[in-house]
Amino acid sequence: MENVSGREDRAGVEERGIEMAEQGQITHRRSKKEENGEIAKSGSQEEEEDATMTIEKVFEGKRVPPWREQITFRAMAVSFILSIMFSVIVMKLNLTTGIIPSLNVSAGLLGFFFLKSWTKILEKSGLLQHAFTRQENTVIQTCVVAAYGIAFSGGFGSYLFGMSSRTAKQSTEANSSQDIKDPHLGWMIGFLFLVSFLGLFSLVPLRKIMIIDYKLTYPSGTATAHLINGFHTPQGAKLAKKQVKTLGKFFAGSFFWGFFQWFYTGGDDCGFVSFPTLGLEAYKNRFFFDFSATYVGVGMICPYLVNISVLLGGILSWGIMWPLIGNRRGSWFSAELPDSNLHGLQGYRVFISIAMILGDGLYNFAKVLSKTIPAIIHHARTTNASSTLPLSENGQPAADTTVSFDDQRRAELFLKDQIPKKAAFAGYVIVAAISIATIPHLFPQLKWYHVLVTYIFAPVLAFCNAYGCGLTDWSLASTYGKLAIFIFGAWVGASHGGVLAGLAACGVMMSIVSTASDLMQDFKTGYLTLASPRSMFISQVIGTGMGCVIAPCVFWLFYHAFKDLGVPGSQYPAPYALVYRNMAILGVDGFSSLPKHCLTLCYVFFAGAILINLLRDLVGKKYSQYIPLPMAMAIPFYLGVYFAIDMCMGSLILFIWEKLNKTKADAFASAVASGLICGDGIWTLPQSILALAQVNPPICMKFLSRRTNIKVDAFLETLS
Template structure:
């Protein structure tokens, strides 16, 4: 049955017009101190550990990380609601579970798991390690490598991860209230939380939680079964030659990963198709052609992982596509930002009519102010500490270079936050790559430019990423009547949790497995790529294999052209919407190094979701994200006992070979 939008929004606790706050007109809105409760923080801590394992595993395998906001909000709702129901039965419930508390939990968890990404434990930080340096075959000197240890990872993350929060907090009213930026992820999260806390929405949320835990159980058990039959290398489900031995040798096979299937269900269709297209172009066409030139274009005596051989083509052509994609989006976002400001400046008319929702939301958003002087003092203190601590950890990065990075970072943080508010794109990794090239060139190879570039990447990524994340959470808080102070402090707490949990989780993986091995379970593709960018900065293009530079330039230009065509079609072609079917250069580049096995898994996830939507579109919309999150959580959490077993030297009892 077709219903009009207002009816559907009202039933599902939507955010359209006056229906939202009408649904909560009798709800008690606690002061900000009571929004950050002990039970919320305990729930946030538990979920932070879970989500850090998930993000760490995804970082170390494919680097494709879907939005986990839905799972964080849903699990936070399930955890606290079940606890309050039990307490209420005994008449001991002192404070009801509100949407503001739910928002605090979600903010804390996402901030913590965000550190697992921006910390670079699977990219720039891992790229510093001697293991990755050995693979690169260049810059493998003592001052250009650094052994990973939690003894320096803890202080480094603590000094760089909080600056982004203080750099942008003073602009919250400008971005949220005056410019009314959308922040699509923040708005969608608020919509979900509002849904959970309406009577009918709560019923749906309980069913979603049930679906999540069913898929979680299946995924966890299936992960255990896969471990039981994978005693030695070449054993297990992942060794099945799904499409034949020749395709398997070119990394085209289905490896039975619940995680990738779940990620595929959460990612847009064209992301997964782009990955598959990239795998076909590289492993199906390009690499066999280049390997045929072995002994002509590059030496036949090189190791399989040397960047001067076939691996160099894989890594640097992928880097070229990523840089091309990044340069285009950087320029595009700059143009969008300038045009948006110009439009706002030239327009003298302001819409003074506010609906009831806006009036209420503005009132609560302005209620608990965060003093601008506190933000300025906080940022200044972090800068002072950083210019002392960072050069001690990384001697190749001087204090004045750290100061320059901190002076530039707030401008980039604003640009990224504004762009994310318009388009939902965070370009944190692109700003990080620019920092690598800039600072590695500035310092030079002899003075440890590789480490300096990678360390500056971390500083820039953390500031820019946490800044846009905070503003998105302010948008969520604005739409759920959560206090800006509770949002800010829950971000601080979540960031602190992430700075502690992320190195510990990473150290478990690093101790149990050989991270960065291209043929191992955790190839960490971005580690070698980020180190490759640093090597370009200090060595220039002379270090590349024959014809690698010309191929890289062509793919760099192709990435820009593909993005340009996509944007032009999106703007001017409206009838058939062809732009929706153009692949993403960034996604195409990822399998250039890894192969197509995970792309096949993710495409299967898309196929499952597509079939589900054809059968029942509404149920697929309601339960698809929950089922996908369960698949990811279950398989990723199996990594904890699997790591413990690996550390204990235990081997699986069986070997299943095909």
């Protein structure tokens, strides 16, 4: 998780969890390459680079198309279809648990399959004019990931939906009209267009410095490039065909399993999703397996440690803490309050979860800056800034500075299609000026000078995030967004709509910082596949534009199809919406709204998250794999344990598969997982259409205790 990836920081366990999912994907990608004899296994980034030094020799005889031929109509058509598909999947994950694994393996694989099939048909009919190249594959992958990334960074499961009256009703605080803005398709699309493109212009002038001069690794972008390069070798194409076939089988199975389950959900708490697999008492405390193909697939992609951490967090909270705090009803909080009230038990669930998330985010923010700042200072003092100096993990020059054939070839083409600096500066100023003039009309609480201050500091923060992501593969976009919530919320003040202003500022900051690091990841991918920087930039712009329209439309479909969307305990509880809103309330109101002893517990868990992270770094990699992740542990504090059981089931399947046949597991596990996620996710689309058409499931499958069943039978007999 994501993640969690530079790009997928749109999931996983929000930020770091998503990035770890991507690291899990990198393991699968390396294994695939090993199977094809393309990449030798290695423990470090430098060794992996050395093992692939001859990749450009393999493609030496192939023509590299100019950037205009890399961005084709067929590539954009495939990108549009896949963007809709992945936006639906990410939106579902966003609105259920907020855990979004890395899906760029699926995007690259399906992009390769669709366009390869397209060109084969044209070739047989004699109509093929241009062969399918790895550069075109890179354009598709970049465009799709940029588009579905908006489904995460757009805040539909966090800050944007946190503005709504549905979320405000749950918080019981700051419910005046100045602190509420309900979703509407028009303003959502307009807001995303205003804030999503600035990050693309902010770092374009620094692309040579980041990619060639500093040799930042960007592990996710590097892994994606190796994946695409492998697809376009004869052996890689053969393996990709088998992977797509496997993905298709599990896609179909997952889709029809979701369709089958729908028939039994004709009421509240009905169907397999409410199956009390561990008993009714455990079910009341949200311990059950809900037969979700999506989260079984997520569990197969995410590292074992992430899944175990989520399970441990669920056991700690729902198995121990909440029952104990519940026994204090009448002492710590009013006995008359329902569990869903934030002044009651729900307050402990939400705010302790927030404390852990903030503690983990603050620690990793400081950790990444501690690596980033010394590296930046080192390069600022370097006299020969034009030299290619490979960097080690700590930002110091690597011992071997030999420039290989691959690097010479890549640098030559990377510098060929220059993106004019004047165009980048002009683009940033123009878009910023439009945003400064327009955003205050969308959010009157956020004044023009608030937006101006954001845009003055955003490029610096975007650079820090992109640089840190290049060194560590950790994108801290949502951490910058949370900082904006507190800073601008306190600046505006509670009496002037600080809650809504904080959430809107979070959206502005998070979008800029996220898209900037995403673009630099794509530049790294393009550098390693010989895709033109100009085609990378344009495909990112097109993908972002697609996402600014597709993502709000998909959310609008969910919002109207599922009337209980955002309600705790519903099919789509959107947990982070309430979390982000309550962060904004804390930012403007302080701690006055917390129930008794909640603040003390928050301090304990905030400090605990920092100490656990510190311990993980002190003991080293050998032992840190046995220490849980605080960010992952925090998620079930609010939601429950059911999805953690699903994810651990996915881990168990993968573990057994690896014991039986590790080679096949490494090659096909990500395809199986992607099929499970995609099939169940796509079923949501027809399910939403059925709900809008008021077509209800015909059966309610519900589970009762024996005593309750006897009472129901007796009652029914009195009616007959």
